[in-house]
Each structure stands twice: as structure tokens, then as C-alpha cells.
Amino acid sequence: MIEISGLAKRFEVENPKKLSEQEKKDPRLKGRYFQSVRDVSFTCDQGQVLGLLGPNGAGKTTTLRMLSTALRPDSGKVLIGGEDVLANPNIARKKIGFLSSSTGLYGRLSGRENISYFGELHGIPKDVINSRIEEMADLLDMQNFLDRRAENFSSGMKQKVSIARAVIHEPALVVLDEPTTGLDIMATSTVMEFIQRLKDKGTPVIFSTHHLDEVQTLCDKVTVINQGETVFNDSLAAFSALSGGQMHKSFLKTLSMDSEETSNVVNL
Amino acid sequence: MWLIFKKEFKELLRDRKTIIFMIGLPLLLFPAIFGVAMFFMSSAADKAENKVLKYAIVGEAYAPAIVQSFSDASDKFEEVAIGNETDYAKLIKNETLDFVLVIPEGFNSDVLNSGQHTLQLYLNDAGLNKVMGRVSDIVDEYSDTFQQTAFSSLGLNESQQVALLKPIEIEKQNVADDREVWGERIGGALPYFIFILCLQGAMAPAADLGAGEKERGTLETLLISPMDRHKLVLGKFFTIAVAGIITALITVSSMALWGLVLSQGMAVEFVVKIMSMIGLVDFFLIFLMLVPVVAVFAAVLLSLSIYARSFKEAQSYMGSLIMVVIFPVLIAMMPGVELKGGWVWVPLTNVALAMKELFKGTMDYFALFGIFSSTAVIAAGLIYFCIHWFNKEKVLFR
Numbered sequence: 001m002i003e004i005s006g007l008a009k010r011f012e013v014e015n016p017k018k019l020s021e022q023e024k025k026d027p028r029l030k031g032r033y034f035q036s037v038r039d040v041s042f043t044c045d046q047g048q049v050l051g052l053l054g055p056n057g058a059g060k061t062t063t064l065r066m067l068s069t070a071l072r073p074d075s076g077k078v079l080i081g082g083e084d085v086l087a088n089p090n091i092a093r094k095k096i097g098f099l100s101s102s103t104g105l106y107g108r109l110s111g112r113e114n115i116s117y118f119g120e121l122h123g124i125p126k127d128v129i130n131s132r133i134e135e136m137a138d139l140l141d142m143q144n145f146l147d148r149r150a151e152n153f154s155s156g157m158k159q160k161v162s163i164a165r166a167v168i169h170e171p172a173l174v175v176l177d178e179p180t181t182g183l184d185i186m187a188t189s190t191v192m193e194f195i196q197r198l199k200d201k202g203t204p205v206i207f208s209t210h211h212l213d214e215v216q217t218l219c220d221k222v223t224v225i226n227q228g229e230t231v232f233n234d235s236l237a238a239f240s241a242l243s244g245g246q247m248h249k250s251f252l253k254t255l256s257m258d259s260e261e262t263s264n265v266v267n268l
Numbered sequence: 269m270w271l272i273f274k275k276e277f278k279e280l281l282r283d284r285k286t287i288i289f290m291i292g293l294p295l296l297l298f299p300a301i302f303g304v305a306m307f308f309m310s311s312a313a314d315k316a317e318n319k320v321l322k323y324a325i326v327g328e329a330y331a332p333a334i335v336q337s338f339s340d341a342s343d344k345f346e347e348v349a350i351g352n353e354t355d356y357a358k359l360i361k362n363e364t365l366d367f368v369l370v371i372p373e374g375f376n377s378d379v380l381n382s383g384q385h386t387l388q389l390y391l392n393d394a395g396l397n398k399v400m401g402r403v404s405d406i407v408d409e410y411s412d413t414f415q416q417t418a419f420s421s422l423g424l425n426e427s428q429q430v431a432l433l434k435p436i437e438i439e440k441q442n443v444a445d446d447r448e449v450w451g452e453r454i455g456g457a458l459p460y461f462i463f464i465l466c467l468q469g470a471m472a473p474a475a476d477l478g479a480g481e482k483e484r485g486t487l488e489t490l491l492i493s494p495m496d497r498h499k500l501v502l503g504k505f506f507t508i509a510v511a512g513i514i515t516a517l518i519t520v521s522s523m524a525l526w527g528l529v530l531s532q533g534m535a536v537e538f539v540v541k542i543m544s545m546i547g548l549v550d551f552f553l554i555f556l557m558l559v560p561v562v563a564v565f566a567a568v569l570l571s572l573s574i575y576a577r578s579f580k581e582a583q584s585y586m587g588s589l590i591m592v593v594i595f596p597v598l599i600a601m602m603p604g605v606e607l608k609g610g611w612v613w614v615p616l617t618n619v620a621l622a623m624k625e626l627f628k629g630t631m632d633y634f635a636l637f638g639i640f641s642s643t644a645v646i647a648a649g650l651i652y653f654c655i656h657w658f659n660k661e662k663v664l665f666r
Binding site for chain 1: 275278279283481485486487489490491493494661665
């Protein structure tokens with residue numbers, strides 16, 4: 001079970017004078033500091049898929065970065081299977097597979113070398129890495145480009161290799177930050193199938209997205225963050241029931257906004 | 269840590285730009301500098317020596333013999349008639365003439381009665397030209413003849429003639445051997461090239477290993493791997509340092525190799541002299557001293573690269589670093605600065621001074637202790653700072 005409670009994180013604004021008028025009005029801006037995440041709490045059980053929703057700038061990426069130990073929260077707790085992530089980040093890192101929103105690969109390494117490198121960083125024996133790569137190459141349809149240099153990969157190819165890289169160590173929890181953004185229909189479908197497969201295996205998955213159809217298809221739970229705070233955290237059924245099965249209206253309701261206001265923050 | 273190093277080095281070897289800076293440049297820079305400089309110098313000297321000089325002599329009637337000597341050397345001099353024109357500077361500037369020789373009225377061989385004659389030579393002396401020398405070659409013959417005639421008429425013997433020409437002579441007894449003289453000239457400038465090459469060799473990988481990770485979006489993934497941050501930094505540091513050391517090794521080897529080629533194969537005089545004085549041990553010591561220097565470079569470059577938001581920003585910081593590196597080398601080139609006292613402990617300057625001393629053959633090997641320890645302490649401090657830097661979210665997520 002994954003338990004996140006009272007997470008908060010603020011950043012120092014390098015040059016407050018350069019902020020736009022709209023940014024200056026954000027209630028999270030306190031002097032030289034921007035309170036990106038103020039109070040985020042949610043839980044995710046074994047085998048569940050949790051969809052993290054929220055408008056741009058709500059604090060989703062910062063939350064996922066704290067969950068994955070890339071950032072250290074100012075306050076709050078993250079427990080994975082009872083293990084305190086903040087107290088033992090290196091132990092937690094072995095349990096988490098994280099895919100960041102900026103898909104980055106080492107261009108001068110092949111797809112296989114990219115995945116293998118992260119497997120080795122996790123201390124997995126070479127032969128195990130090789131067999132897992134073969135397995136994932138089939139699952140993610142990567143056989144025909146896996147041995148090519150990553151510098152020439154399309155966005156879809158990069159994302160597939162990045163996902164494989166994130167789960168090479170068979171983590172206890174998979175965290176994906178907008179995994180389908182910028183992908184074509186085929187690549188999106190492969191990623192969705194992969195998440196479903198993780199779910200079937202009992203691996204909890206937390207992923208942020210702007211696509212409500214993905215949430216409807218895959219998620220068991222929904223957490224909505226707005227202005228750095230959790231505004232909804234319940235089952236998909238409860239989320240859907242907020243507006244009689246209309247996902248986008250449910251989302252608007254959690255933000256206490258009308259459809260005009262939110263047309264820019266969600267793909268209906 | 270070695271896993272990081274292995275991966276980074278593999279990537280490095282697949283980068284053409286890095287290979288050029290790390291191997292190609294140091295391998296070709298020395299022959300290029302020597303070759304190009306020698307070619308231009310010798311061809312310019314040949315051109316100046318063999319050029320047919322256009323001239324005019326004013327007061328020809330007073331020195332018909334000199335006039336005759338110039339016209340006899342028609343393959344080297346060409347007389348141009350200038351009429352009554354007296355603005356010689358204009359004639360020379362518009363390249364109608366190369367020189368004008370003005371012979372004074374009353375010019376004759378009886379110098380005992382007429383005194384010293386002053387001939388005026390108008391020429392453009394900017395740039396490489398041999399006008400003065402070539403005119404002097406002809407005029408000096410007559411000067412010597414006039415002198416001999418005067419001495420003969422005075423009845424002076426050869427010893428008296430010499431004493432009269434220069435009653436007091438200072439004979440220079442230089443205790444510095446050739447090696448010291450050449451070492452001072454070459455050893456002072458050489459660290460400048462070597463340091464810059466080592467820095468260049470380490471720069472490309474450094475930019476890639478820090479800022480490149482940010483730009484590619486791989487840094488975040490790396491940070492959440494279960495590898496301790498200090499190991500990540502050390503892996504990257506060693507990659508950059510090894511790239512710099514390879515550059516240093518190739519630079520010094522290239523220097524030795526091309527030194528041998530120029531001295532043995534092409535028998536270039538000054539290179540022959542230098543190579544006969546410097547042994548392989550000296551080259552090895554130069555390389556050895558470059559190791560901690562490269563470590564300092566690697567740590568500074570990695571810190572800058574980690575701090576930079578992008579590859580471009582990293583490159584601009586690193587470009588400024590060249591100026592910082594040049595400064596201690598320039599200090600070492602200043603007169604009076606020697607590998608003694610406090611200078612032994614000044615990083616980079618001490619290595620530049622030591623290189624000069626090695627070339628001169630006057631190295632105090634005890635100074636090596638100061639050089640290695642001060643540079644190693646600085647390098648260790650910078651690596652520590654780098655690790656501290658790599659743990660700061662403010663730096664990593666700028």
C-alpha cells in the first residue's frame with residue numbers, strides 16, 4: 001500500500017519581478033517563495049491504478065517528483081509498503097519505477113543499452129536484465145528499433161524505451177508523469193496496454209494525465225489536485241458519480257469551476 | 269561509480285566532437301604550429317631576400333663606384349629615374365621605389381681629411397624587409413676600403429687598427445648553457461598551449477555530463493536511481509578527468525613525436541637543440557604534473573556544467589574559464605617569477621613554472637611535493653564542492 005499524507009513543497013522564485021501578472025496573483029506565491037504543493041494526501045492499494053488529475057501548474061509533477069524521491073518535501077510523509085521513502089530514499093528508489101514527463105534518453109546509446117544501464121544501476125545481474133529486456137521488447141513492440149541509437153528515435157519509440165527503463169527492476173510501485181503526452185494513437189494504445197498489464201500483475205500504478213478517457217479505462221482511484229492541494233480522492237466510481245457518469249463534469253465539480261473556465265485544462 | 273564511468277566513457281567515445289578535441293587537436297596542433305610558422309617565416313624571408321629592389325640614388329656624381337656596384341647587381345636592384353622629385357617618402361609609399369640612397373656632396377675616400385660621411389637611406393621599414401641589409405652589403409665594402417686606406421696612410425699595424433676601432437671590448441661569458449636559454453624561451457610559452465588543450469579536451473564531455481543530462485531530461489531519472497549522489501559525481505568526474513588526461517598524454521606524446529620528426533627527419537636546428545637536451549623522463553614528468561591539473565579542471569568544469577541550465581549556458585561559462593586558466597600561466601611567464609618559495613604552492617602557476625624548469629634542466633625535484641600536494645588539495649576541495657552542488661535541488665532543478 002502507498003500512503004501519501006500532508007505533502008508540501010515550496011521553491012524560491014529566482015526573480016519575482018519577472019513573473020506575469022497572473023502568476024503574481026497566485027495565492028501560493030508568498031514573497032520570494034512559491035508554495036507549489038501545499039497539502040497533498042492520497043493512498044493507493046496493491047493492484048490499483050490511481051489517476052492524478054489537475055490543471056496545469058496544480059502541483060502534479062512536483063508531487064510525483066517527491067513520491068519518486070527526486071525532490072525532498074518540506075513536510076509530509078510517503079510510505080511504500082510501510083517503508084518511509086524520505087528516511088530511506090535509496091531503499092525506496094529500488095521499489096519505485098518513475099517515468100518523468102520529459103522523456104530523456106542517452107542519444108549515443110542504443111535503446112537496449114539505455115535500459116540495460118538503468119538495470120545495472122539497480123544492481124540487477126546482466127543475464128536477468130537481458131531476459132527482461134527481451135520480454136519488454138515484445139510487450140512494448142520495440143524489437144525493430146531496440147538496437148538502434150536513441151538519438152534518432154521518434155517520440156513513441158523514446159517513450160516505450162523510457163517505460164521499459166523505468167520498470168526494468170520490477171518495482172513495487174510504478175509512477176508515470178503524463179506517459180501518453182505527445183504520442184500517436186498506436187503508441188498511446190501500447191502504453192495503455194502496458195499499464196493494464198502492470199495492474200493485472202498486481203503492481204500499483206500512479207499516473208498523471210489530462211486525458212479523462214485514460215482515467216476511465218484504467219483507473220480504480222482518482223485524485224484531483226488544484227493549487228497544490230488535494231481536492232478529491234476517492235474511487236473512480238465515486239468520481240464518476242459526482243456528475244452522473246460524465247467524467248469532465250465531475251472534474252469541473254472537483255475544481256468548483258464551470259466548463260468555460262476549464263476548457264483549457266482538460267481533454268474531454 | 270565505475271558503472272557510471274563505463275557508461276559515460278562509452279558515450280564519450282561515440283561523440284565525434286569530443287574525439288576531435290580530445291585526440292585530433294592535440295595530435296595535430298604542434299606540427300601545425302611548427303609547420304605553418306616555419307613555412308611562413310622561411311617563405312617571407314626568401315621573398316625579401318630575392319626581391320628585385322627598385323631604387324634611386326641622389327648625388328650619383330659623388331660616388332660613381334657605389335652607383336656602379338648597384339647597377340652591376342642588376343639581378344637584385346633596378347634603378348628607377350625620379351627626375352627632380354624630392355618627396356622620397358611619397359615615392360616609397362606608392363611603391364614606385366623600395367629605397368632612395370642620398371649621397372652627400374664632397375663624398376670621397378679620404379676620410380682622414382673629410383671626416384665621416386653620412387649617407388641617407390629612405391625606406392619603408394615596417395614589416396619584414398631586407399633593404400637595409402642589402403644596401404649595407406654594398407656600401408660596407410666601400411666603407412671597409414676607405415678605412416683600410418686611412419689606416420695604411422697612418423702606418424698602423426693590424427693590432428693598432430683593432431684597438432683604434434674599439435679600444436674597450438666586453439666579452440660576454442654566458443654561464444647559462446644552451447638548454448637553459450632555449451628552456452626559458454620555449455618552456456615559458458609551452459604550458460599555455462598544453463593547459464588550453466587539456467581544458468578543451470575536458471570541456472566537451474563536461475558540458476555533456478552535467479548540463480547535457482538536464483537538457484536531455486535524463487538527470488531526473490538518474491537522480492532516482494539507487495546510486496549514491498557522490499558516486500554519480502565521482503563517476504562523472506573521472507570520465508571528464510580521464511578525457512583531459514588522454515588529451516594531456518596525446519599532447520605531450522605529440523610534442524615528443526613531432527620534436528623527434530623535426531629534429532631527426534627535417535633537422536630543424538632549434539628543435540634539434542631542444543630535443544638533444546630533453547629526455548623522456550622530462551616528458552613523463554610533464555605528463556605526471558598535468559594529472560592533478562586536469563583533476564582541477566574536471567572538478568571546476570563539472571561544477572559549472574551541473575549548475576548550467578543548458579548545454580549552451582554551460583559552454584558560455586566554460587569559455588570564460590579559459591581566461592581564468594590563462595592568468596596563472598601568464599604569471600609564470602613574468603620575469604622574476606620562479607619555482608621558489610610561495611610560488612611552489614600556487615596551483616597551475618607552479619606547474620607552468622615547473623615545466624619551464626624542466627625544459628631548462630634546472631628543476632628542483634623537491635618542489636614536486638609542493639606542486640602535487642597543493643594541486644591535489646585544490647582538486648579534492650573542488651570535487652567535494654561538486655558533490656555538495658549535486659545534492660542541491662536548487663542547482664539541479666534550476
